[in-house]
Amino acid sequence: MHMSKFITSLFLIPLCLAVGSAQEASDNIVVTDSMTTDSLHVPVKFGIRLGADLSGLGRSVFTDNFQGFELQGDYRITERIYAAGEIGSADRNIDEPNINFSSKGTYIKLGGDFNFYRNWEGMDNMIYGGMRLGLSKFSQTINSYTTYTTNQSWPSPETISEIKYDNLGATWIEFQFGMKVELLPNIFGYVNFQLKRLISNKSDGNIDNLYIPGFNRTYEDGQIGAGMSYGISYRIPFYKK
Amino acid sequence: MMKFQIFFVTILSLSLWQCEKDDICSESTPTTPKLIIRFYDFDNPDTLKDVENLKVYGIDESGNQIEINGLGIVTTDSLVLPLPTHLNEVQFEMFKGYENSETPGNKDVVLTGFQTNDIYVSRACGFKTHYSELSAQNTADSDQWILNLEVIQTEINNTIHAHVKVYH
Numbered sequence: 001m002h003m004s005k006f007i008t009s010l011f012l013i014p015l016c017l018a019v020g021s022a023q024e025a026s027d028n029i030v031v032t033d034s035m036t037t038d039s040l041h042v043p044v045k046f047g048i049r050l051g052a053d054l055s056g057l058g059r060s061v062f063t064d065n066f067q068g069f070e071l072q073g074d075y076r077i078t079e080r081i082y083a084a085g086e087i088g089s090a091d092r093n094i095d096e097p098n099i100n101f102s103s104k105g106t107y108i109k110l111g112g113d114f115n116f117y118r119n120w121e122g123m124d125n126m127i128y129g130g131m132r133l134g135l136s137k138f139s140q141t142i143n144s145y146t147t148y149t150t151n152q153s154w155p156s157p158e159t160i161s162e163i164k165y166d167n168l169g170a171t172w173i174e175f176q177f178g179m180k181v182e183l184l185p186n187i188f189g190y191v192n193f194q195l196k197r198l199i200s201n202k203s204d205g206n207i208d209n210l211y212i213p214g215f216n217r218t219y220e221d222g223q224i225g226a227g228m229s230y231g232i233s234y235r236i237p238f239y240k241k
Numbered sequence: 242m243m244k245f246q247i248f249f250v251t252i253l254s255l256s257l258w259q260c261e262k263d264d265i266c267s268e269s270t271p272t273t274p275k276l277i278i279r280f281y282d283f284d285n286p287d288t289l290k291d292v293e294n295l296k297v298y299g300i301d302e303s304g305n306q307i308e309i310n311g312l313g314i315v316t317t318d319s320l321v322l323p324l325p326t327h328l329n330e331v332q333f334e335m336f337k338g339y340e341n342s343e344t345p346g347n348k349d350v351v352l353t354g355f356q357t358n359d360i361y362v363s364r365a366c367g368f369k370t371h372y373s374e375l376s377a378q379n380t381a382d383s384d385q386w387i388l389n390l391e392v393i394q395t396e397i398n399n400t401i402h403a404h405v406k407v408y409h
Contacts, residue, residue: 097365099364150273154299154301191249
């Protein structure tokens with residue numbers, strides 16, 4: 001699984017490098033362009049940016065334990081502040097030594113990003129920190145399990161079950177740290193890391209929520225989760241200011 | 242400009258090395274409880290009485306003898322027996338005065354029946370089984386050492402209290 005993920009990313013690297021050199025040429029034009037205008041304020045593009053997560057797409061194609069996608073978007077409010085959010089779906093199968101289960105559902109995350117990076121003229125990159133409120137609605141199915149005994153005198157075969165719990169839900173707060181890099185005019189590559197903390201977690205009562213779409217796997221004695229994502233986004237420019 | 246993109250690719254590559262902490266099922270987690278049998282004096286029913294050189298085998302659904310792990314030939318007034326998690330009845334062959342398979346002493350057979358209920362424990366441990374509606378009876382033979390038995394606790398959800406009293 002890790003290997004296939006790695007292979008997927010290898011496709012991205014030459015792409016990034018290739019567009020990097022292409023952009024250097026276009027940067028020169030921007031520089032000369034801005035020489036003629038007021039040099040105190042360099043206008044930046046405002047618009048809505050929409051992107052697709054490639055990490056989930058890669059896992060959907062190269063592994064059989066994940067099916068899902070995530071769309072991502074942000075809207076520039078000021079030069080450095082963006083309203084941002086993600087929407088996605090996930091169908092994840094996890095095979096633990098004693099339990100095999102699947103979680104399936106959808107999620108939405110809403111919040112904002114702050115760009116820490118001071119761009120040079122003509123650049124429009126981000127190194128950002130962001131916050132999200134996440135909401136997920138999902139179901140969980142126990143496909144099979146084994147019974148835990150400390151005396152293995154009797155054989156304890158795997159029990160095949162189809163125990164399904166519907167209408168599960170969770171909310172969480174999420175901190176993101178990431179980058180968005182303009183690879184071609186208005187086309188961005190992004191990568192981010194996510195640290196999450198559960199606010200609410202509605203389980204069936206009999207069994208914990210072991211994986212929450214958007215939040216990812218849970219831990220027994222904690223509310224903390226983690227994740228990452230990378231992808232490509234496109235900005236529809238509205239105006240320059 | 243180029244530097245920024247190289248930085249981006251580096252961060253992207255680093256993000257692919259991720260490791261997950263695995264939960265481990267700890268030894269102290271409450272597990273599937275076992276059946277506790279205590280042996281009493283038939284003539285003096287309030288007094289515990291040892292069984293001399295007792296050997297116990299489980300019998301599976303195909304009639305095979307199952308060795309109970311950790312239980313050899315014992316002289317004791319109490320027995321802790323694991324029950325299967327995937328069956329609803331099981332026999333135990335109890336040999337009193339057991340020496341070896343050639344001279345097994347006096348064999349009595351106890352038949353136990355129960356309902357199973359699998360209960361979620363944790364991600365790492367999986368499920369455990371609790372038992373209910375416990376019944377126990379000894380099958381008649383010509384030379385019985387078990388004279389009577391009594392189920393005193395029909396629910397088996399812990400390994401603290403006795404579930405069955407055997408009089409001999």
